[in-house]
Amino acid sequence: MTMDLQIILPVLFPLVGVLVNSFFGRRLGERGSGVFASLMVALSFGASVLLLRQLSAQPHTEGAHGLASQLFPWIQVGTLSVPFGFQVDQLSILLMLIITGVGLLIHIYATGYMHNDERFPRFFVFLNLFISSMLVLVMGDSFLMMFVGWELVGLCSYLLIGFWFSEIKNSEAGRKAFVVNRIGDVAFVLGILLIFTTFGSLSYTEVFKAVEERGAEVAAAVGTITLLLFIGATGKSAQLPLMVWLPDAMAGPTPVSALIHAATMVTAGIYMMARSHVMFELAPTTQTVVGVVGGLTALVAGVIALTQWDIKKVLAYSTVSQLGFMVAACGVGAYTAAVFHLLTHAFFKALLFLGSGSVIHGIEHNPKTATHATGGHGGGHHQGIDPQDMRNMGGLKSRMKITFITYLIGGLALAGVPPLAGFWSKDEILVSASQSNSLVFWLLAVTAVLTAFYTMRQIRLVFFGEPRSREAWHTIESGPQMTIPLVILAVFSVVGGVVINWPFEAILPAHALSHWLEPVLGKLEVAHFDFGMAGIFSLLAIVAMAAAYFMYKRSYNETVKQEPLEKLGPLYALSSNKFYLDDIYRVLVVIPFHGFATVFAQVIDKNGIDAVVNGIGGAVRNASLVLREIQTGFVRSYGLVMLLGVAVLVAWFVFTR
């Protein structure tokens, strides 16, 4: 097998899945198409593991470019030469493993979850396409290839969001996701264009080399470039002010789509910043902006998560908040910490999302109260209670033992309790932030405490106490198809942090991840483990969790139903209304965008012009006359517009000669 083929194999397998399922999906049947799609992702994962082994065998020096494959010269025009090239280095391989690994779990889980959905093969076509596109994004060897992946991922995301919003009448959320993402994309495209005009190349190697060589000379341009790229990242990775689309996209009826967004797509922005860290390091202003935006996003989303009732909305805002941590880490230059948190977060957030799916599934499909015996997921049109509302839960601890234990582990990891995965990566980010930007540090510190609080609030409401609805009372544990992935992810959530980046020089190799990433990210100052800080934050997390546990034990159970946070008054309103971001967007973006198109269509398209022309004519005509004359009226008015154009154009040419 030649090297070239081996490198692109991970991308090719899911593509085969796309082709096979789009043309033969219906003939393969539900089982066949689901298994085939999952198998392709499994093969892709296997191919990534093989590449990882090859990569580890390579000399581990800074500036080594990993494994590269330039399939063919793609564009070779004038000064521009972009090969259709892939590269696998220490950074991209990590992302590849997460994308295909978590992707595989999602596929397996989806074969159970999408059972009996008539659009089953179609769903897997898009899942496979999504995996391929993500891989192109992280494996490309130039900004152009990244852009290819970026756009394709956006397209798949749009299709997947549409997949579930077609069930719901209100597609405004889908439109919002779309518009918001396009805003980010404009900036991203402009950033790439500016890279090309500044450096005359789009390949990572050449651009980064040029940045290092020319340094201060291009600093101003790099400042603008990084800012534009970062705006692109705020769209994809859901940061302020473009964060509004993600919670809606994730709170839809399928945890599958939620996960595909949470674990894979949103990491695109983080990857992009880590990849172009050479440029970001040269732009201190952008760095500050990145750090502060990340910190603010973490805090705002954390505050919103405090008061949500929908089990998945809490997780959705929590995801946005954790992404804020990663972005802030990039902002303070701690790229290793950002990637570290990306990895651990992928484990425990996948666990929590799948766990919430198991809970929802249990409430919806328990044998005593199931409203549709056929399976298939109603979400929006469930007849009984809202299966995602935590007010209807409670007491599931004894009814769903595996789900409960794994969920608790995920929650503790998210809250940053030692020695679970989230603790190590969050600590590294906090230490780095405290050393470089105190504003960012304080934003993150407050968020860390809030995280612990809302996590325990959720666990208490869902699993402890007595059931608060008939459905919750009769809930039983989900099948092995769903619980096995939970157990696997729980193991990773426990040991992931220790194994990946153990900070001490004992027992395990120290700072494995930092050293692994050195060829890509350079020899960064390794954040030293700070016992004081780790201790304080562990303590704070435990105190916050205890507070949440007891507050909700007392004020929210089967007899009293009082949200204790309501006492905060305006602050509670701000949080439960999501800082009014949706409303602000509706006024500032959605309505104008929609209205603009409609009004434009009315005025520029035939009716408006005709009305104007008839108005100018000024004659009082009765309705029938107007209708009869409407045909000639059109041509006349078209001619008039043309004539106006001619007059302006001729005048312009003549007077500016």
Next chain:
Amino acid sequence: MAIKDLLTVTAPAICAVGGTLLLLLDLAIPRGSKSTTAWAAFAVILLALASVPAQWGVSTSGFAGMVAADGYSLFVDGLLAVIAALTVLLTLRYNEARGIMRGEFYPLMLFALSGMMLMGHATNLIIVFIAVELLSIPLYVLCGFARPRVDSEESALKYFLLGAFASGFLVYGIALIYGAAGTVSLTELTAALSGPKPADSALLYAGVALVLVGLGFKVAAAPFHMWTPDVYEGAPTTVTAFMASATKAAGFAAILRIFLFGLAPLMETWQAPIAVLALLSMIVGNVVALAQTNLKRMLAYSSIAHAGYVLTGVAAGGDAGASAVLFYLASYALTSLAAFAVMIALNSGEADENHSLDTYAGLGRRKPLLAFVLAVSMLSLLGIPPTAGFFGKYFLISAAIGSGLTWLAIALVITSVISAGFYLRVIMTMYMRDGKNEAPIAGNWPRAFAALTATVATLGIGILASPIVELINTGIKSIVR
């Protein structure tokens, strides 16, 4: 008139002569088997296409410098011949089902095609005018071909009235230029304008502006675009397909030759107005398309937007601009032809034509191949890599930035992003919504071949952009100036 002269217009001449002979031949073909005429027309077009590689490499002019045969005109000939050939394949089933399988259809197409090809060869403003008329008059008739359908007749009448209006401006502009510069030959104009400004420069500039209006009308650039949605919507879809892809290419072929090469010395004057026309077309086309629920009408507005994109390349000027424009024309023509092929396939039954977006719901499941063709086409129109449309836009943007029109390049990016709103909606409708439209679609090999060829070309030009660009650049180098 020597044979040597005729050879400079080989492809247009083949089409014109072929069309005339076909008119006579058609008398012998019985009413029921008019598809024979179609295949004969197809053969004529292939012959014209074959003449292109046979002549590749020449760079001469003929008929006392009124026409030229060079790489540029040959590229345009080839592109137009491919489009026309594919269009003929699309007409077979459609025309029969619509009851318009009449013998005149194909000779008219050939005459229009010969006029379009001549646009690329013309190095004299009078020839440009003749070519414009030669392509327009058959198209007026073709638009109204679905008689007695009212919208078809209305389409023809509107196109004719407004087209006549535009032709008036064009010929008046040519007259003014002649009055000011004393010549209508492009090469002589270049020489005359390179020196000191003529005394009557007001006349000259007014003339240039009017020529721009006349040609801007043909390529549907705003604000001379008003006819486009109505005419596109009313005309038989096969004719719309031909107009949208071929007429635009031909119109721009003439605009390029006139402005980028003939009137190059005046670039300072025409650059800004053309840039503004480009901006206006991009905004009007893309924004209004957002509000359309009829695919045919949406594509009409999209074609206005694409005229704007191409005008960006014209405004950029120079060889880079010309190369970007030609590349974009090729990619746009093939891409939009693929889209129209799907529309034609869906409307080749007995029922009335229906292009409402709702009829496309569920197409992804009902007809995966047709849906794939339309999806690729939408992605290419949107400019998503690795389709042809992406590189088309890329080259246009680089050309614009290269000549200092950064603001226009940014406008192009932003309006393209807006256009995602309607292109992706089509994809979404096909794959994500379940359709009620279950009318059977009979297979048809020629049509399927045409659709797939256009799609493969759309993807192929994207993946293997370099050879095409090389070809175009060789063509431009050999241009007769």
